[in-house]
Amino acid sequence: MALDKDDVKSRVIEIATSLIAKHGSAGLQARTIAKEAGISVGSIYNLVGDMDALHRIVNAQLLDELGVAGTGTVAELDKRGETDLTTRLLELSHAYLGFVTENRTAWNALLAFNRSATVDETPDWYFVRLEMLFDVIADELRATELGSDEQKLAIAARALWSAVHGIVTNAYVGEDKRQLVETIRMQIDILIRTFVRGLRA
Amino acid sequence: MALDKDDVKSRVIEIATSLIAKHGSAGLQARTIAKEAGISVGSIYNLVGDMDALHRIVNAQLLDELGVAGTGTVAELDKRGETDLTTRLLELSHAYLGFVTENRTAWNALLAFNRSATVDETPDWYFVRLEMLFDVIADELRATELGSDEQKLAIAARALWSAVHGIVTNAYVGEDKRQLVETIRMQIDILIRTFVRGLRA
Numbered sequence: 001m002a003l004d005k006d007d008v009k010s011r012v013i014e015i016a017t018s019l020i021a022k023h024g025s026a027g028l029q030a031r032t033i034a035k036e037a038g039i040s041v042g043s044i045y046n047l048v049g050d051m052d053a054l055h056r057i058v059n060a061q062l063l064d065e066l067g068v069a070g071t072g073t074v075a076e077l078d079k080r081g082e083t084d085l086t087t088r089l090l091e092l093s094h095a096y097l098g099f100v101t102e103n104r105t106a107w108n109a110l111l112a113f114n115r116s117a118t119v120d121e122t123p124d125w126y127f128v129r130l131e132m133l134f135d136v137i138a139d140e141l142r143a144t145e146l147g148s149d150e151q152k153l154a155i156a157a158r159a160l161w162s163a164v165h166g167i168v169t170n171a172y173v174g175e176d177k178r179q180l181v182e183t184i185r186m187q188i189d190i191l192i193r194t195f196v197r198g199l200r201a
Numbered sequence: 202m203a204l205d206k207d208d209v210k211s212r213v214i215e216i217a218t219s220l221i222a223k224h225g226s227a228g229l230q231a232r233t234i235a236k237e238a239g240i241s242v243g244s245i246y247n248l249v250g251d252m253d254a255l256h257r258i259v260n261a262q263l264l265d266e267l268g269v270a271g272t273g274t275v276a277e278l279d280k281r282g283e284t285d286l287t288t289r290l291l292e293l294s295h296a297y298l299g300f301v302t303e304n305r306t307a308w309n310a311l312l313a314f315n316r317s318a319t320v321d322e323t324p325d326w327y328f329v330r331l332e333m334l335f336d337v338i339a340d341e342l343r344a345t346e347l348g349s350d351e352q353k354l355a356i357a358a359r360a361l362w363s364a365v366h367g368i369v370t371n372a373y374v375g376e377d378k379r380q381l382v383e384t385i386r387m388q389i390d391i392l393i394r395t396f397v398r399g400l401r402a
Binding site: 108 | 309313316357359360361363364365366370384387388391392394395397400401402
């Protein structure tokens, strides 16, 4: 039975996801995908557009997964009745660390993709997914002094998100990889504890 | 008059620096360098090793320049008699922002290089340069409560460095590039002010 167009598109995205997870964006070759999917290179371009568009679809899935990891952590914290901001932010940071560790190659490819993309060619639905990630942190900070100013809250959420991101993605530099996760957790710990103390001061 | 070996090596590094500044690591092609330097591809490998080794030399220069920007900022702050930690850390962060803005392509290439490099093949002199950057921040934090514990001080310096780095390199995502520098400065401002307040609380 022949697959319909949507099935073939799903299959192409699935193959692309797997290639990026294994080899980063260098692995995303139309010819490789065509061969694995048993279709022509031209069909791929018809189905999903160019390789950048396909990479963006894979990235959006990855951002969704990270979003689910974030909201899942929040749900668990709420269920436990955890109200301490430091604990909540630490667990969210550890969720991010776990996500990056599990998806290192694909995540690095996403970062490189975002860095080289221009705003003009980036569709709104991609931005929306990024904003949703920052919103998870904004919701946590809302009960602090920052909550009285929506703009300041958004900036602070973005700052804290990027700060933890910087620690997670930068930590390996000059570090013994065996001690990596421990080093990252210690850095996150100092940053979050001091930041929250500063918010309360 | 024929150039001696050191002169040719300097010229090769100069060309590599310029290629990376313009096109990132994709621009670092032995054939392009050979053509521009008027030597054979084989000579390049004899002089500097492979393209990774050459990229590492260019990166070390870049790290040195960033180090000079950092220590230069510290010297200027000292000359002005500036003792406020928040002001000092903010100006150091702005120096980093300025450096990344001026060297965006080469800096992104360095980050990608570091990410893909393994610790085993990285020479000590490369790590030393990275540590020196963290030390600039450690020196600033020494007069706080962190100063009583050298290990904690090192972790905090690294955390704060990486946090600002994360803000600077991540901020463009989902942002209008025209408002970029202003957005980054606002994020740095909230992070540093809150962190220092937390240290003093």
